[in-house]
Amino acid sequence: MDIKQLRTFLQVAELGSLTKAADRLNIAQPALGRQIKLLEEELSTPLFTRHGRGMVPTAAGQILAERAATILRLVEETRVELSSSKATVRGTVSLGVPPTAGEVIAGPLVERFAKQYPDVTIRIVPAFSGYLLDFLQRGEVDLAVMYNTHGVQQLKPEPLIVEPLFLIGPAGADLSLDRSVRFETLADLPLVLPGPRHGLRALIEEKAGDAGIALKVSVEADSLQTLKDLVLRGLGYTVLPLASVRAEAQAGILCAAPVIAPKLTRELVLARSVVKPSSNAVRLFADTLKEQMADLVHSGIWAGELLAVGSTTSGLRKLPT
DSSP: OOOHHHHHHHHHHHOOOOOHHHHHHHHHHHHHHHHHHHHHHHHOOOOOOHHHHHEOOOHHHHHHHHHHHHHHHHHHHHHHHHOOOTOOOOOEEEEOOHHHHHHHHHHHHHHHHHHOOTTTEEEEOOOOOHHHHHHHTTTTTTTTEOOOOGGGGGOOOOOEEEEEEEEETTTSHHHHHHHTTEGGGGSSSEEEEEEESHHHHHHHHHHHHHHHHHOEEOOOOOOHHHHHHHHHTOOOOOEEEGGGGGGHHHHEEEEEEEEEETTTTTEEEEOOOOEEEHHHHHHHHHHHHHHHHHHHHHHSSSEEEEEEESSOOOOOOSSSO
């Protein structure tokens, strides 16, 4: 099996026809058919089901198509990286981020990296941590900032930050960063929270179960912006990291208070794809991400404790101006 065979196979799988693939590749159809047959003999399994309307990949063919696409992408990325000069960083970097973290870090991170490495294409993929884990395992993203779960351990994640969570209410809700509220207070409030598949919701429900209280969830919304808008309209309270409502709290349209007994915290980690080797661009992007997160914590924009190099805690008593 070689690169040329994989490219040929993918063309047939994509078009579902030897005739169409032969036309695109500009080779004779019988020769193309022999190539596919030789590949099937080498792998000792049929790769296509033939019928009157064309060819459909078998289960084995579907697996090969997924792997071949990944292999060819890696070959191209390697070619681009090796053919470029040592002074130029090129290629593509894909980063997965959960919505609550993505809205805080994505903008300044991309701006910072793009200034240093303008020849790198950056792709930001917002998704919940469960999906990000799957994306990493399938090689659909190079890196992911995600909330630590048991399933992440197989990726050997790098700890980034432990962030406290806050009760968020509308203006006039009498919440203050200087005055904590007990977790049991949430049982008396109408809540707007993400759906059950969201890690934040699972954490809050787990703590509620431990405390023996029932939560009154009036609205479920998986969008961070929607959660904030619903609270702003007075339709309930939510629980979020302070950084995700920083602008609204400064404007006085939302207010926040730390939650205690128990204190609610989440650990953010940086995980890397287990099937894609890290290119130079990916490694530099990961370094820039850690630098940017440290800057956000040091400046007080992101409340929490750094777990990476240079660990510090940011102030929680006031919002920086």
